[in-house]
């Protein structure tokens with residue numbers, strides 16, 4: 001779609017759902033900020049002081065929120081802790097937490113810590129097939145003793161996309177606060193967090209937003225919660241106008257900006273600044289349409305040529321995100337063999353090969369070549385000769 005805007009690594013890169021490819025604009029923005037540091041040293045803060053806030057309109061567009069409802073800060077895990085510290089107030093009979101058995105472990109660790117603090121339960125919604133979630137099972141978990149639920153927009157292994165608006169409505173009609181881990185959907189699927197009424201969301205910018213390794217995370221808090229004091233506080237969440245008065249009374253910045261803690265990583269924010277400038281020029285609906293086109297093409301070729309690989313990503317467009325998950329008992333060996341042939345997939349233990357044909361920079365030809373190599377590997381068994389080694393991410 002806009003491959004020209006990216007510094008593509010050599011070979012075929014299908015791992016943008018783990019770490020997006022570098023946009024030229026990200027590199028340029030970082031170099032610009034480095035020049036400012038070199039030239040201005042501490043005076044540079046005049047320019048950098050409001051950098052995170054200046055990115056909020058672009059981020060808000062990606063998640064369908066008002067700019068004052070979002071901020072780039074922390075990481076998914078840190079932001080989740082921060083929002084739980086604010087919103088999770090077990091009261092009376094309504095005290096337990098709900099997440100899913102297919103969640104990314106870091107979310108579960110964070111929720112476990114909060115459940116333990118309040119002597120509450122963390123209930124994990126089961127999966128019937130080990131890959132996807134049934135809406136009835138999610139609804140069944142939202143009982144009247146549950147205070148807060150965290151759900152993934154797109155499941156990180158299977159790529160299943162949940163009905164964010166529908167489930168938000170259901171949770172709230174049952175009196176349950178609801179938050180979303182949108183790591184695998186932001187930058188790939190359009191969102192309407194504000195209109196859905198979701199209480200909060202967390203996500204990263206290093207996957208489909210292409211802001212680089214360890215990019216500052218994303219935090220959304222619906223404006224109905226902006227009258228609360230953040231559960232975790234730091235001077236960077238203080239009202240900007242009076243932050244440098246250094247008073248010992250915390251006056252929160254209006255909106256999600258109050259959830260910043262310490263000094264932001266300006267060079268990392270610069271990469272995000274550049275990466276967001278790419279999205280500013282694109283229609284998110286077109287990004288989604290192109291993503292669906294590419295994943296459909298991939299699934300059709302797998303069906304036709306790779307019957308040994310089982311697609312566990314839902315087929316319906318409304319139920320799949322930006323990557324396709326293929327199950328095979330030799331998935332790890334296949335992944336290593338693809339890498340040895342300059343094709344970068346992604347492996348998730350024990351048996352999932354994830355392929356993410358990213359709307360912004362991947363092509364049909366790359367998908368076809370990858371399917372061709374997989375066919376050859378399965379025919380020859382050459383992947384079994386590849387020694388497992390190195391870091392399998």
Ligand SMILES: Cc1ncc(COP(=O)(O)O)c(C=O)c1O
Pocket residue numbers: 075076077078104106107152156181183184204217
């Ligand atoms: C779905 C999901 N949630 C949470 C995390 C953890 O994110 P972070 O390392 O930014 O805290 C990841 C990391 O890849 C993820 O994919």
